[in-house]
Amino acid sequence: MSLLRTVLVVVLCGWLGLPAQAAVDIQHWTTSQGARVYFVASDALPILDLQVDFAAGSAFDPAGKSSLASLTRRLLDTGAGDLDENAIADRLADIGAQLGGGVGEDRASVSLRTLSGDEERTAAVALFNTILQRPTFPEAVLVREKSREVADLQESLTQPGVIASRRFTESIYGSHPYGAVATQASISAISRDDVVRFHRNHYTVGRASIAIIGDVSRAEAERIAESIAAGLPQGDDGADTIPPVPLPDAARVRVPHPSAQAHVLIGMPGITREDPDYYPLVIGNYVLGGGGFVSRLMKEVREQRGFAYSVYSYFSPQKEAGPFQIGLQTKGSQVGAALEVVDHTLREFIEKGPTEEELAAARDYTINGFGLRLDSNRKMLGYVSMIGFYELPLDWLEQYPKKVAALTVAEVQDAFRRRVLPAHMVSIVVGGDGDTAHAAGQPAASQ
Amino acid sequence: MTLRHLSKGLLLALSIGCISLPVSANPFETTLDNGLKVIVKEDRRAPSVVNMVWYRVGSMDEIDGASGVAHVLEHLMFKGTENFASGEFNKRVAAMGGRDNAFTSRDYTAYFQQVPSERIGDVIGLEADRMRHLSFSDDEFSKEIEVVKEERRLRTDDKPRSLVFEQLMATAFVAHPYRRPIIGWMTDLEQMRADDARAWYRTWYAPNNAVVVIVGDVDHENVFKQVQAAFGGFQPETLPERRAIIEPEQKGPRNAVVRAPAELPYVAMAWRAPTLKDLDKDTDVYALQVLAAVLDGHDGARIPRNVVRGSQVAVSAGAGYDGTGRGESLFIVDGSPSRGKTVDDVQKSLLAEIAKIREEGVSEAELRRVKAQAIAGQIYEKDSLMGQATEIGSLAAIGMSWQDEDLMIEKLRAVTADQVQDVARRYFSDETLSVAVLEPVSIEATAPTASAGHH
Numbered sequence: 066m067s068l069l070r071t072v073l074v075v076v077l078c079g080w081l082g083l084p085a086q087a088a089v090d091i092q093h094w095t096t097s098q099g100a101r102v103y104f105v106a107s108d109a110l111p112i113l114d115l116q117v118d119f120a121a122g123s124a125f126d127p128a129g130k131s132s133l134a135s136l137t138r139r140l141l142d143t144g145a146g147d148l149d150e151n152a153i154a155d156r157l158a159d160i161g162a163q164l165g166g167g168v169g170e171d172r173a174s175v176s177l178r179t180l181s182g183d184e185e186r187t188a189a190v191a192l193f194n195t196i197l198q199r200p201t202f203p204e205a206v207l208v209r210e211k212s213r214e215v216a217d218l219q220e221s222l223t224q225p226g227v228i229a230s231r232r233f234t235e236s237i238y239g240s241h242p243y244g245a246v247a248t249q250a251s252i253s254a255i256s257r258d259d260v261v262r263f264h265r266n267h268y269t270v271g272r273a274s275i276a277i278i279g280d281v282s283r284a285e286a287e288r289i290a291e292s293i294a295a296g297l298p299q300g301d302d303g304a305d306t307i308p309p310v311p312l313p314d315a316a317r318v319r320v321p322h323p324s325a326q327a328h329v330l331i332g333m334p335g336i337t338r339e340d341p342d343y344y345p346l347v348i349g350n351y352v353l354g355g356g357g358f359v360s361r362l363m364k365e366v367r368e369q370r371g372f373a374y375s376v377y378s379y380f381s382p383q384k385e386a387g388p389f390q391i392g393l394q395t396k397g398s399q400v401g402a403a404l405e406v407v408d409h410t411l412r413e414f415i416e417k418g419p420t421e422e423e424l425a426a427a428r429d430y431t432i433n434g435f436g437l438r439l440d441s442n443r444k445m446l447g448y449v450s451m452i453g454f455y456e457l458p459l460d461w462l463e464q465y466p467k468k469v470a471a472l473t474v475a476e477v478q479d480a481f482r483r484r485v486l487p488a489h490m491v492s493i494v495v496g497g498d499g500d501t502a503h504a505a506g507q508p509a510a511s512q
Numbered sequence: 513m514t515l516r517h518l519s520k521g522l523l524l525a526l527s528i529g530c531i532s533l534p535v536s537a538n539p540f541e542t543t544l545d546n547g548l549k550v551i552v553k554e555d556r557r558a559p560s561v562v563n564m565v566w567y568r569v570g571s572m573d574e575i576d577g578a579s580g581v582a583h584v585l586e587h588l589m590f591k592g593t594e595n596f597a598s599g600e601f602n603k604r605v606a607a608m609g610g611r612d613n614a615f616t617s618r619d620y621t622a623y624f625q626q627v628p629s630e631r632i633g634d635v636i637g638l639e640a641d642r643m644r645h646l647s648f649s650d651d652e653f654s655k656e657i658e659v660v661k662e663e664r665r666l667r668t669d670d671k672p673r674s675l676v677f678e679q680l681m682a683t684a685f686v687a688h689p690y691r692r693p694i695i696g697w698m699t700d701l702e703q704m705r706a707d708d709a710r711a712w713y714r715t716w717y718a719p720n721n722a723v724v725v726i727v728g729d730v731d732h733e734n735v736f737k738q739v740q741a742a743f744g745g746f747q748p749e750t751l752p753e754r755r756a757i758i759e760p761e762q763k764g765p766r767n768a769v770v771r772a773p774a775e776l777p778y779v780a781m782a783w784r785a786p787t788l789k790d791l792d793k794d795t796d797v798y799a800l801q802v803l804a805a806v807l808d809g810h811d812g813a814r815i816p817r818n819v820v821r822g823s824q825v826a827v828s829a830g831a832g833y834d835g836t837g838r839g840e841s842l843f844i845v846d847g848s849p850s851r852g853k854t855v856d857d858v859q860k861s862l863l864a865e866i867a868k869i870r871e872e873g874v875s876e877a878e879l880r881r882v883k884a885q886a887i888a889g890q891i892y893e894k895d896s897l898m899g900q901a902t903e904i905g906s907l908a909a910i911g912m913s914w915q916d917e918d919l920m921i922e923k924l925r926a927v928t929a930d931q932v933q934d935v936a937r938r939y940f941s942d943e944t945l946s947v948a949v950l951e952p953v954s955i956e957a958t959a960p961t962a963s964a965g966h967h
Binding site: 163324326430435436 | 599603
């Protein structure tokens with residue numbers, strides 16, 4: 066019997082009506098340099114997953130230099146120690162290791178997946194450490210990657226979905242760091258010194274959390290964590306934090322685009338990772354638009370009217386208030402009708418909340434399926450690194466189903482009334498002009 | 513266009529011995545009297561299970577004028593049956609804590625749920641029910657066809673590179689059904705009727721045209737019994753004759769151009785290439801898979817190294833070849849030029865990479881690297897129940913078996929540098945080449961005259 070299986074203990078809690086709950090044994094310690102470590106042992110497969118998260122996301126981009134965080138992350142494995150980018154790529158491939166990660170608003174992540182055998186693991190961790198600790202940021206590579214980033218940006222600015230998403234971000238966050246989007250000017254303004262400084266000040270021991278999942282002993286996990294933290298910059302930029310998010314005024318934005326579909330995004334700043342309304346809002350949202358095929362928005366917009374292929378709502382919890390967003394795409398000529406349906410559905414939900422039956426279904430889904438969200442090392446890594454980065458309680462996964470089980474309709478309704486506010490809601494519509502013109506009998510200019 | 517089947521082959525054999533799973537007897541396979549094939553793989557790491565039903569029917573089985581019907585029916589499979597109301601399927605799976613969805617390819621249509629393992633019997637029952645008792649109204653069809661049209665607008669019509677790929681396929685094939693898009697031409701969707709979907713269902717959704725694949729924390733003997741109880745009473749159907757449609761010989765290069773709102777030009781080049789039929793003799797397939805990996809199998813492979821990072825002719829470029837499937841195969845390379853470069857430059861640069869291998873071959877280090885990555889990739893794949901079930905099911909659905917892997921491994925391990933050079937010489941003449949190019953049109957130039965005000 067594997068360890069992963071034994072830690073996913075199934076407990077019957079009849080008095081609470083809880084059919085099952087999953088628990089994960091997360092071991093936590095701090096390295097001698099002060100980096101936080103979160104470890105789950107699992108020897109079911111000969112695989113080791115590592116992830117180091119730094120408080121080095123795009124919210125820390127200096128004014129006028131949006132993209133610095135993402136360029137810094139992108140350049141980490143394009144030169145490190147005495148290796149150039151090709152040598153790094155070849156060495157990873159030689160041992161079958163995979164480097165991953167990326168940049169969000171709050172964090173920059175660097176992850177490694179490797180076979181856990183001594184030879185592969187030792188080589189992979191050594192390379193991983195070189196990349197994290199001694200990136201060289203070659204000037205020529207920076208110039209090339211900046212120009213690729215500008216090309217990507219220009220291409221993406223022709224896509225209605227990307228335009229909508231940028232306008233949404235700018236509109237709900239204004240001048241808050243979460244609201245900055247990359248431009249050609251902001252990318253061009255970035256120098257090698259900026260990158261070097263950003264790495265020195267943000268990829269530091271104090272801003273790091275380390276997640277380790279898989280086939281290593283506790284002693285080996287400790288050695289690995291120590292070796293990662295030992296070589297990280299010691300610089301202390303603890304003062305660089307993200308300010309609270311102010312609420313925007315309601316606004317409607319319409320951007321023309323010759324696409325067939327209009328891309329619609331509606332929303333406002335939502336919740337933080339440790340928000341007191343986290344559970345009523347997230348579980349309530351399952352009923353509104355988070356629950357795949359069974360949500361109200363899906364039924365009203367897609368099933369009953371055939372207005373859209375994709376329609377959803379979500380809360381994305383961040384260090385400070387992440388977005389609450391409703392999204393759909395529909396042909397331009399019916400965007401007005403679709404917006405009315407969304408508006409009506411949302412208002413009714415805020416006013417009346419979910420029915421008892423709907424809340425029970427949301428509870429069933431969340432509680433019964435909790436073990437499924439943790440049935441692979443990959444999924445586990447996602448949760449454990451999140452818990453570590455945001456310093457959530459170690460029993461967060463264990464508490465989750467209990468909190469959900471205790472929720473009432475009144476609590477969900479109350480939270481939505483207080484937190485989802487039409488007076489602060491922004492609505493973005495981009496494109497659909499191709500279909501509107503077609504429906505109006507006008508020839509499209511491009512034909 | 514991935515190396516999935518390459519990695520699969522190599523890996524299983526090479527990984528035996530370093531994995532603590534009971535690989536010897538696992539997966540387990542049986543076939544019911546009515547022809548339904550059942551494959552169960554026990555993976556006891558977590559109390560979770562994936563249930564899939566694969567139908568051996570995809571868009572390649574459609575007829576002209578009804579393109580997209582395989583995918584439309586996939587959508588309608590979530591409507592009601594004679595026993596359950598519309599929406600009940602999703603609702604029940606959600607109440608179990610599970611997730612469900614489906615996908616349609618050129619070769620097959622597959623449905624899946626991931627649920628807590630103690631609920632496996634329930635989802636087997638739901639799948640059995642909709643294999644034979646689907647019932648949707650004309651009204652439900654008329655709503656769902658609009659959903660599918662929105663899906664086409666989202667995935668294809670407003671995505672210039674998807675339009676390029678659609679045209680590439682329509683250009684590379686004149687007779688073979690792979691020339692039709694899976695989602696269907698919009699003009700065909702406009703005239704599709706509910707009865708088209710019903711006829712499709714009646715014709716193809718039968719136990720003798722399906723494979724059940726279950727991977728997770730289950731006992732295979734129990735699962736076999738549950739599948740027998742749920743599906744065993746169904747009668748097999750006489751399936752239509754399926755003629756092998758062979759694409760006639762191509763007599764020279766073909767070209768397609770798509771003009772759409774974009775900033776960067778883009779080009780995709782496709783050569784006709786062999787499909788694996790004879791596991792033992794079709795050695796070119798394995799050599800072409802290795803060639804694709806040498807060109808674009810990792811960040812340090814030749815195309816990203818030389819075309820994107822070295823010469824900087826392209827901002828992005830790649831190569832892909834699968835070589836397994838029910839129909840014809842293509843070897844595809846693609847890319848977008850950097851500022852100041854053109855699609856011609858990108859094409860020349862990609863062709864030069866193939867020419868270099870034709871003339872100088874590949875190194876032993878490159879061969880070793882392809883194999884090492886493949887070995888690791890196969891082990892990593894075992895972390896995902898869904899990934900394992902998809903591997904087993906996709907092979908079964910195209911008429912192969914997970915059991916074929918042993919031979920595929922041997923053949924792949926046997927690929928030499930000379931063989932790679934040899935296929936680089938033989939398969940890349942412009943006699944069998946099709947090229948599709950995206951010519952960007954500025955957004956302003958395509959804007960209709962109507963003013964766009966606030967809604």
